[in-house]
Amino acid sequence: MTSTFPDISISTERLVLRPYEEADIPALAEMMNDELVTAWTSVAQPYTEDDARAFATRIAPAERTEGRGIVFAVTEFLTQRLVGTVHLQNTDWRIRSSEIGYMTAPWARGEGYASESVLAVTQWLFDDQKFERLELRIAADNTASQQVAQKIGCISEGVLRNAGIVRSRPEEDPGGRWAEIRTDLIVWSLLPEDLDVPPGRGSGDEGYVAFADWE
Ligand SMILES: CC(C)(COP(=O)(O)OP(=O)(O)OC[C@H]1O[C@@H](n2cnc3c(N)ncnc32)[C@H](O)[C@@H]1OP(=O)(O)O)[C@@H](O)C(=O)NCCC(=O)NCCS
Helix, strand or coil, X not given: CCCCCCCEEEECCCEEEECCCHHHHHHHHHHHCCHHHHHHCCCCCCCCHHHHHHHHHHHHHHHHHCCCCEEEEEEECCCCCEEEEEEEEEEECCCCEEEEXXXXXXXXXXXXXXXXXXXXXXXXXXXXXXXXXXXXXXXXXXXXXXXXXXXXXXXXXXXXXXXXXXXXXCCCCCCCCCEEEEEEEEEEEECHHHCCCCCCCCCCCCCCEEEECCC
């Protein structure tokens, strides 16, 4: 039997992480067409509203129902604007290990949103879902993403040589064609005991609240 994550939302101090909705489609398409998202992830380029619709209504829900992981739309609690995505993927239910990917919309960067949302998902994964390992694979030159990993307490484990593909275009031609180039990936990981407050030993103030969507 395939295991699946529950259909839940997670609240933090400033954010609500919830399943994607049709209303997110325009903001999702805009975020996916950003330069850094194109450079460092494998999303389609250009990314159309049809791509966003397929992701929000079919691909993201299937990640959960087919047991591979779970996709969260990250929204600002106060404005309800879409600020990013957090995606658990390649989940191994026997090992109780999962891999996390994330992005923040360009206008929302530098506010600590990626670290806040990734940390909340990690705490929920370890505490509520009793997982034992979270893994991140980050292109060697993706400084911003390595900073997120470091900030939430991940340990760098080593290099997967030539294991990834990123996209680049010449600095002198910012409107030019993207070229795919191979890159090393840095593997980072987080175990429950790496968190400042290990799961199950908190004071009741774990920094996140998870709730089922039907509540
Ligand atoms: C990586 C990314 C998600 C970071 O999002 P963010 O919400 O701006 O990140 P945060 O605000 O939580 O920043 C976390 C830390 O990283 C640092 N940081 C963020 N962007 C940085 C940059 N461009 N250069 C150096 N440090 C950076 C912040 O200063 C912060 O550290 P601090 O609190 O000690 O100052 C965002 O740049 C992005 O969407 N990039 C494109 C997609 C991508 O690369 N995804 C990851 C694929 S593995």
